[in-house]
Amino acid sequence: MSMKSERQQLIMKLVSSTMIHNQDELQSLLLAKGMEVTQATLSRDVNELGLVKYRAEDGSLCYRRRTTEAKGTPSTTAEGIVSIEFSGSFAVVKTHPGFASVVASAIDRGNSDGVMGTIAGDDTIFVLLRQFADKDEVLNDMNRILPGITNKLF
Numbered sequence: 184m185s186m187k188s189e190r191q192q193l194i195m196k197l198v199s200s201t202m203i204h205n206q207d208e209l210q211s212l213l214l215a216k217g218m219e220v221t222q223a224t225l226s227r228d229v230n231e232l233g234l235v236k237y238r239a240e241d242g243s244l245c246y247r248r249r250t251t252e253a254k255g256t257p258s259t260t261a262e263g264i265v266s267i268e269f270s271g272s273f274a275v276v277k278t279h280p281g282f283a284s285v286v287a288s289a290i291d292r293g294n295s296d297g298v299m300g301t302i303a304g305d306d307t308i309f310v311l312l313r314q315f316a317d318k319d320e321v322l323n324d325m326n327r328i329l330p331g332i333t334n335k336l337f
Contacts, residue, residue: 190218191228195248198234202245209246235285244281244305264329265306268337269318274310283308286329293328297321 193216194209203209206225213220220228229246236244263282268275278286287303290310297316302309312321326333 187228190220191232193218194228194232194234198246198248202239202243204243204245230288236281238280264332264335266335266337267322267325267332269322272312272314272316274312274321276308276310278306278308280306282306289328290325293324295321295324295328297324 190213193213197203197209197212197216201212203212206222206229209229210220210222210225213225233248234246235248237247239245263278263286265277265279267277276283276286276290283303283306287301287308287310290298290301290308297313297318297320299311299313301311312318322333322336
């Protein structure tokens with residue numbers, strides 16, 4: 184088994200059995216198990232494994248696998264979106280708590296010509312549109328990236 188596979192299996196085991204709130208915590212747990220990993224490698228692992236943050240019952244955010252359904256939490260990225268509203272060269276996407284970062288990442292990776300970038304909080308995403316971007320084309324791109332988003336237009 185490769186070092187990467189072994190590390191990622193350990194990460195999934197830790198995430199499944201422990202409430203891990205941030206990458207520093209995860210890095211410390213890995214180190215305690217004898218596995219030293221850089222922050223950059225850990226970030227790539229988190230992304231490759233599809234880990235996202237969900238709001239736990241105590242109100243804190245913790246890592247879980249994207250397909251894992253927490254109580255009362257949407258199970259897919261698209262289900263995590265509550266609404267989208269455009270204003271000038273901006274869009275604001277509202278999500279369920281803990282979903283903004285994964286939705287923003289999907290928008291960024293979607294390569295929409297009309298989107299310059301995103302900034303995500305816990306449940307809100309600020310989307311900066313390119314100058315002269317056509318709002319309908321951006322919405323079509325976002326619907327390609329996150330099917331069903333057009334149904335959430337505010």
